[in-house]
Amino acid sequence: MLEAESVALVGASARPGSLGARMIEEVARSPSRPRTYLVNPRYADIGGVPCLPALAAVPEPVDLVLLAVPDHALEQQLSAAARSQARSAVIFGNAFDPPGAGWPRSPAGRAWPCAARAAWGS
Numbered sequence: 001m002l003e004a005e006s007v008a009l010v011g012a013s014a015r016p017g018s019l020g021a022r023m024i025e026e027v028a029r030s031p032s033r034p035r036t037y038l039v040n041p042r043y044a045d046i047g048g049v050p051c052l053p054a055l056a057a058v059p060e061p062v063d064l065v066l067l068a069v070p071d072h073a074l075e076q077q078l079s080a081a082a083r084s085q086a087r088s089a090v091i092f093g094n095a096f097d098p099p100g101a102g103w104p105r106s107p108a109g110r111a112w113p114c115a116a117r118a119a120w121g122s
Contacts, residue, residue, distance in 0.1 A: 003032050004062075005032070005034050005035065006035040006037070006063050007035070007063065007065075007066065008064070009023045009038050010039045010055060010065060010066065010068065010069055010077050011023070011069045012040045012043070012068075013040065013046070014047065019092055020068050023066050024038065024049075034063070034064075035062075036049075037058045037059075037062065039051065039053075039054065039055055040053075041053040055077070055081060055083075055086075056080065056083075058084060061084055062084070062086050063088065064090065065086045065088070066092070067090065067091050067092060078091070
C-alpha cells in the first residue's frame with residue numbers, strides 16, 4: 001500500500017471471504033503497520049476493532065482510503081474521501097466502460113469527476 005501511514009477501510013466486513021474482510025487481513029499483514037480505521041455503519045466493531053459509521057468520523061486525514069462498497073455508493077464514498085482530505089483512494093469495483101461508450105456509465109467512471117469537484121472545488 002505504498003507505505004501508507006494511515007488507512008481507512010470503507011466497507012470493512014466481518015463476513016469471512018468477503019472483500020471487506022480480505023482488506024482487513026491484507027492491511028494487518030502490511031509491514032508498514034499503518035494506523036487503520038474500519039468504516040462500515042453496520043458494525044460497532046469487527047474482531048474487537050472499533051468500526052466507524054462514516055469516513056467523516058475518522059479522526060485524521062488518512063493517506064489511503066480503500067473503497068469496497070457497492071457501485072451505487074461509490075460516488076458518495078469517493079466524494080467523502082476527498083472531503084476528508086484523504087491523500088489517495090483505491091476503488092474496488094467496475095471502473096471502466098466499454099471503449100466508445102462516451103460519458104462514463106459505470107459508477108466508478110462517474111466517481112472521478114465527482115471527487116475532483118469535492119477536492120478542488122471545480
